[in-house]
Amino acid sequence: MEKIQIYDLGNYTEDMKEYEKYSVRGVIVRNGKIAMQKSKEGDYKILGGGMDPGEDYKDALLREVQEEAGLIVIPESIRPIGEIEEKRRDRFDEHMIFHCHSMFFFCDVKEEMTKTSMTASEIEKGYHLEWATPEEILSGNRPFMNQPWIYRDTEFIRMYAEGKFDECQKKNQ
Template sequence: MTESKILLVLDKKDYEDGMPVFERKCVRAIIEKNGKIAVQRGRAGDCKILGGGMDGEEDFETALSREVLEEGGLILCPGSMQLLGEIEEKRRDLFETDKIYHCHTYFFACAVKERTTEPHMTESEKAKGYHLEWMTPEEIVKANEPFSKEPWIYRDTAFIKMLMEGNL
């Protein structure tokens, strides 16, 4: 993979120097069809860009293919991924508060096959009523306004705004 362009650094600076670091790599898919983007929409109305954490030694394409299939039931077209950039997050870990959470989220434009399958969501995603929905960038930004305090919603919405403004 070529070096990614860092689009944004979200550093809450709510941690202390010297704390242990939990470092994570994530992938997100920008799948566009007829001016709309595939998102995982929750019962509450929030929208997440399809994607998630990389498992073990997965490469970007393997991780993104798995996440798009699990969350949306969509099948990635091999070789269609184009790296758009990275958003870096650094904050006190929400689950292990004695650690720093340092996440590198890589956003890719990609294509999917017409054929779909059943999503394989986590129990947490099912409980929150997540489902695949196609929305315009403007609809995503508006839908996410009430949820902007959630770090993952803030990150995804910031990316969508950059996409809308042509700042990639």
């Protein structure tokens, strides 16, 4: 998958152990608004999360979007956008490197919805489905840019708003 961006903080040494993670992100657009998870504090994150062992990108994307938002992805609508790679010292273990590959996909969803199945931390943060314009997302995330996942998703939305992914979005439509 084509790399969109690489965020390498370089705040680690090469002799440190590395935790490598693969995740998927679903970009679902309707009437100029994007399906997002919004917290009770007001930050937005793109729907998606880590892949389970043995899971492919498509299955992970369907599962994550359903779990976080109750939206049902139409499998034939999945269109790859690209990867954002992050590498930095791990937030939970300062002696480890966190290396994350986030694969972004445009996809469409059915009109009907199902129930969510969020993690305890997502419930605690008050995450819920919100359809928001790129401007609302960029503005809402401004105070939270010190969080790496917010920075990553906000930069993706900025690139989207600038039209960087227009060709990817149109493919297969």
